[in-house]
Amino acid sequence: MSDSKDLLRAPFELAYNYKRSSGPVMSKFFEALGQQKILGTKSNAGKVFSPAAEFDPETNEPLKEMVEVGPGGVVESFSWIENPQHHHLIKEPFAFALIKLDGADTSMLHMVTDCKESDLSIGTRVQATWSETHEQRITDIKFFKLES
Amino acid sequence: MSAEEKPKDYSESPINLEYFYTAGSATTRFLNQVKEGNIVGQGCPKCKAVYVPPRGSCPRCGVATDIEVPLTDKGCIESFTVVHIPIPGNPIVPPYVCAMIRLDGANISFLHLIQDVDIEKIRIGMRIQAVWKPKEEWTHSLENIKWFAPIDEPDVDVATLRFQES
Numbered sequence: 638m639s640d641s642k643d644l645l646r647a648p649f650e651l652a653y654n655y656k657r658s659s660g661p662v663m664s665k666f667f668e669a670l671g672q673q674k675i676l677g678t679k680s681n682a683g684k685v686f687s688p689a690a691e692f693d694p695e696t697n698e699p700l701k702e703m704v705e706v707g708p709g710g711v712v713e714s715f716s717w718i719e720n721p722q723h724h725h726l727i728k729e730p731f732a733f734a735l736i737k738l739d740g741a742d743t744s745m746l747h748m749v750t751d752c753k754e755s756d757l758s759i760g761t762r763v764q765a766t767w768s769e770t771h772e773q774r775i776t777d778i779k780f781f782k783l784e785s
Numbered sequence: 786m787s788a789e790e791k792p793k794d795y796s797e798s799p800i801n802l803e804y805f806y807t808a809g810s811a812t813t814r815f816l817n818q819v820k821e822g823n824i825v826g827q828g829c830p831k832c833k834a835v836y837v838p839p840r841g842s843c844p845r846c847g848v849a850t851d852i853e854v855p856l857t858d859k860g861c862i863e864s865f866t867v868v869h870i871p872i873p874g875n876p877i878v879p880p881y882v883c884a885m886i887r888l889d890g891a892n893i894s895f896l897h898l899i900q901d902v903d904i905e906k907i908r909i910g911m912r913i914q915a916v917w918k919p920k921e922e923w924t925h926s927l928e929n930i931k932w933f934a935p936i937d938e939p940d941v942d943v944a945t946l947r948f949q950e951s
Contacts, residue, residue, distance in 0.1 A: 645808040654797040654873050678814055697883050724801075762887055774796060 663690045665703055675707040675765065677741050686719055687741035688775070707738035708765035716753075717754045727736035727780060732757055736781055747775070751782040793828055809860040811841030811850065825892055828852035832950050833853065835893040838927070858915035858930070860888035861941040867904055882907055892948050897927070901934035912938035 659667055662678060664687040669676045677687030678700035682785070687706045692699055715734035721727055731750035734757075738745060749763055762784040768777050808816060811827060819826040826837035827850035835854045836842060843850055865884035882904055885894040899907055899918065899944055913933040923929045 642809065643813065645813045647806050647925075649804055649806040651802040651804075652874075653800045655800060656795045657798045659794055663796070667796055711940050729920075 641776055660684050660691060663698065663701075665689070667773040667775075668702075669705075670775065670777040671771040673767045673771075673777070674705055675738060675778070676703045677706045677738070677743075678702060682686065685741045686743045687738050688745050690743075704740065706740035709764060710736045710738035710741070710765075710781070712749065712757060712759060712761045712763055713737050713744045713758060715749065715757055717757070719754070723733075726776065730754070730781065732762070734781065736763060747778060748780040750780045754784060806858050806891060809841055811839045814853070815839050817879070819927060819929055820923055820925050822920065822929065824856045824858055824888065824915075824921060826854045826856050828854045829940055834866075834948060835890055837891045838895055843847060854890065856888050856890050858917075858934075859921050859936065860886050860891070860910045860913060861908065861943070861946075862899065862909055863887040863894045863943055863946065864909060865899065865907055867907075868942075884933070886913065887943075887946055895927075897930065898932035899934070900932040906935075908940070910940040910943050912940065 648685055666676050673772045675687060676689055677685040678689045678691070679685050679702040680693045680696065680698060680700055680717055682696070685706060686700065689703070690700055713735040715732040715763070716727065717730070717732045719730050721731065723728070727748055727750050729750055731748050732754070734747060735744040736749075747755065764782040764784045766779045766782055768779040771777060811949035815825060815827070820828055824837060825843070826835045827839035828835045829846055829848060829850050830852055831846040832843060832849055833857075834845065836843070836850055837856060839850055841850060842848065863885040865882055867880050867882055868872050869880050871879050877898070882899040883896055884899045884907070887894040899913065912934045912935065915930040916934050918929055918931055
């Protein structure tokens with residue numbers, strides 16, 4: 638039997654380039670991101686979901702009416718990442734945060750950076766910073782930073 | 786509107802998993818031989834079944850396969866499929882043939898490519914032999930074998946390949 642130090646070991650990368658069909662509602666949401674706009678869907682009762690939801694989870698009604706929200710919002714919760722790892726999109730210290738955008742009733746998970754951990758608390762105002770690229774992905778919002 | 790601003794009805798959701806693969810002792814022994822151009826299966830001391838590639842134990846008897854069994858690079862096609870649908874990132878252009886290869890003296894088969902033959906001529910039981918890459922390119926991988934190609938020998942009746950406990 639081999640000693641464990643003699644065992645072969647090699648780096649392995651498993652990658653799938655999935656394309657996910659967005660559907661009629663989410664397609665509008667992603668298309669708007671490519672135009673530096675953030676949309677939400679509005680229910681009959683006036684509740685606004687952003688990121689857009691296709692159905693109201695309480696009433697099950699299909700949501701079709703799109704409204705613009707943000708680009709400012711409020712931090713509802715956050716988790717500070719002092720030492721980003723190689724797979725993180727931001728290389729400086731940042732926070733994953735739930736951000737309730739102005740005009741929305743739900744919150745969006747995104748990143749907040751360009752600030753210190755002590756600058757952040759629940760209720761801090763932040764605003765979206767846009768990427769140079771327009772890929773119609775959630776990363777078209779590069780990150781959020783403190784509202785100026 | 787530039788090309789990249791056209792509405793998309795899909796979103797890109799790539800998944801990347803990076804990790805280290807550690808071969809167990811059986812696979813390490815096997816791959817060290819493959820690097821030298823040898824195919825060495827492992828035999829069960831109880832039922833005498835020969836496994837290639839070996840996984841270190843006999844699933845029938847539950848004992849370690851500690852008998853090294855040198856094999857040739859010849860065998861037959863136990864089963865095959867013609868692949869017509871391209872797999873993203875796969876450099877092989879369809880149509881191509883994947884086959885379960887049963888090496889002479891082995892009791893299980895493994896998956897590899899069949900080339901150097903018209904697809905219509907490929908059949909179950911066909912005799913084949915490994916086509917190796919140049920020796921300087923050999924690594925710890927069955928990719929040292931580029932593919933298997935038919936050889937001029939009579940077909941095998943695959944029903945005779947069924948394992949019979951001795």
